[in-house]
Amino acid sequence: MIDVTMQNFEADVIAASMTTPVLVDFWAPWCGPCKSLGPVLEKLETDYEGRFNLVKIDFDNEQQLAGAFGVRSIPTCILVVNGQPVDGFTGALPEGQVRTFLDKHVPAGEAHQAADEVNEADDAQALAVSDPELALVKLQEALAVNPANDDARFDYVKLLISLGYLPEAHSALAPAMVQIPVQLRFDALFQWLKAMEFVATDARATWTVPQFDAEIAKNKRDFDTRFAKSQVLMAQGAMIEAMDELLEIIMRDKAWNAQAPRKTYVAILELLTPPKPKAVADASGKTAGGIELAGKAAVKEDPQAALVSTYRRRLSMVLN
Numbered sequence: 016m017i018d019v020t021m022q023n024f025e026a027d028v029i030a031a032s033m034t035t036p037v038l039v040d041f042w043a044p045w046c047g048p049c050k051s052l053g054p055v056l057e058k059l060e061t062d063y064e065g066r067f068n069l070v071k072i073d074f075d076n077e078q079q080l081a082g083a084f085g086v087r088s089i090p091t092c093i094l095v096v097n098g099q100p101v102d103g104f105t106g107a108l109p110e111g112q113v114r115t116f117l118d119k120h121v122p123a124g125e126a127h128q129a130a131d132e133v134n135e136a137d138d139a140q141a142l143a144v145s146d147p148e149l150a151l152v153k154l155q156e157a158l159a160v161n162p163a164n165d166d167a168r169f170d171y172v173k174l175l176i177s178l179g180y181l182p183e184a185h186s187a188l189a190p191a192m193v194q195i196p197v198q199l200r201f202d203a204l205f206q207w208l209k210a211m212e213f214v215a216t217d218a219r220a221t222w223t224v225p226q227f228d229a230e231i232a233k234n235k236r237d238f239d240t241r242f243a244k245s246q247v248l249m250a251q252g253a254m255i256e257a258m259d260e261l262l263e264i265i266m267r268d269k270a271w272n273a274q275a276p277r278k279t280y281v282a283i284l285e286l287l288t289p290p291k292p293k294a295v296a297d298a299s300g301k302t303a304g305g306i307e308l309a310g311k312a313a314v315k316e317d318p319q320a321a322l323v324s325t326y327r328r329r330l331s332m333v334l335n
Contacts, residue, residue: 016057019070020077027070032095036067036121041081041091043074048107049090055110056092059117066121067094094120109194111163147178162190165198172204176211184208199285206282210249219243220250238264238271245279254283258326266333280330287326289319 017027019039028037040056042049053071060069074081074089084093084100093103094117104116154171157164168191175184185208191201214220219227219240227244231237241264248257257279264276 052107203282203285213246
C-alpha cells in the first residue's frame with residue numbers, strides 16, 4: 016500500500032498501471048466507512064499476491080486528484096489499467112463484493128477460481144428460465160466454492176423464493192443478513208420472503224382484491240388489512256399494485272408498524288431495479304460500478320428504470 020500525492024502520482028499510479036492494475040482508494044481520516052474499507056483492501060492486496068497494487072489518496076489534501084477522477088464522495092475506489100481508469104465503486108463494500116469487482120479486471124493467479132465462479136453464476140442466470148432446478152445446482156456449487164460470492168448468493172436465494180423453497184431460502188439468506196450493513200438487495204429478498212411466508216400462513220391469502228377493498232372501505236386507516244393486501248399482491252408478483260397500497264399507508268402514518276410499509280416499498284423498488292450492465296464502461300461515460308470517467312452524456316433510460324424512478328419520486332414526495 017502506497018500513499019499517493021501529486022508528486023508521485025505519475026510514477027506510482029500511471030506508470031505502475033502499465034504493468035500491474037492499480038486500485039486507487041480515495042479516503043480521509045475522518046471518514047468512518049473509509050476506516051471499514053481500508054483493512055479489507057489491504058487484506059486483499061496481500062491475498063492477491065501482487066496481482067494489483069493498492070494506493071491511497073487523501074481526499075482532503077489532494078483535491079486536484081479527486082477532481083480529476085470526478086470523486087464526489089468517499090470512500091471511492093478507482094481501478095487504473097494501462098494508464099486509464101477502467102472501473103470503480105463507492106462505499107464500504109464487503110470483502111466478497113470487492114473480490115468480485117477485482118476479479119473482473121485483475122489477472123488470475125494459480126489456484127484462482129473466481130473466473131470460474133462468475134461463469135457458473137452467469138450460466139445459472141441463463142438457466143433460471145429454461146431449467147431452474149439445474150440453475151439452483153450451479154448456484155449452490157458456486158457458493159460452495161466461495162461462500163463470499165454475494166452475486167451467486169443473491170441469485171440463489173431469489174431463485175429459491177421464486178420456486179417456493181422458502182425454508183431453503185431462509186437458510187441461504189442468513190449469512191447475508193448478518194453483514195453490517197445489510198446490503199439493500201438482500202433486505203429486499205428478505206421482505207419478499209416474508210410476503211411469501213405470509214400467504215403460506217395467513218387466512219387472508221385467499222382473499223380477492225375486491226374482498227380487501229370492501230374491508231378497507233369500512234375504515235381507510237385499517238392499515239393491517241392494507242398491509243395484508245400488499246403482501247398478497249407482492250407474493251403474486253403484482254409489485255406495482257403492492258406499492259400503490261403501501262403508499263396509501265405511508266401517506267397516512269409513516270411510522271406505522273415500525274415503518275414496515277416503507278421498508279417493503281423500498282424492497283420492491285430494489286427488486287424491480289434493472290441490473291447494472293456488466294460491461295466495464297459504456298457510452299454514458301460511467302463504469303459498471305457507476306463511477307463517472309468521462310464527460311457528462313445523456314443516458315437513455317429503459318422503461319423499467321423509468322418506472323422505478325417514478326415510484327422513487329412518489330415515495331420521496333410522501334416522506335418529505
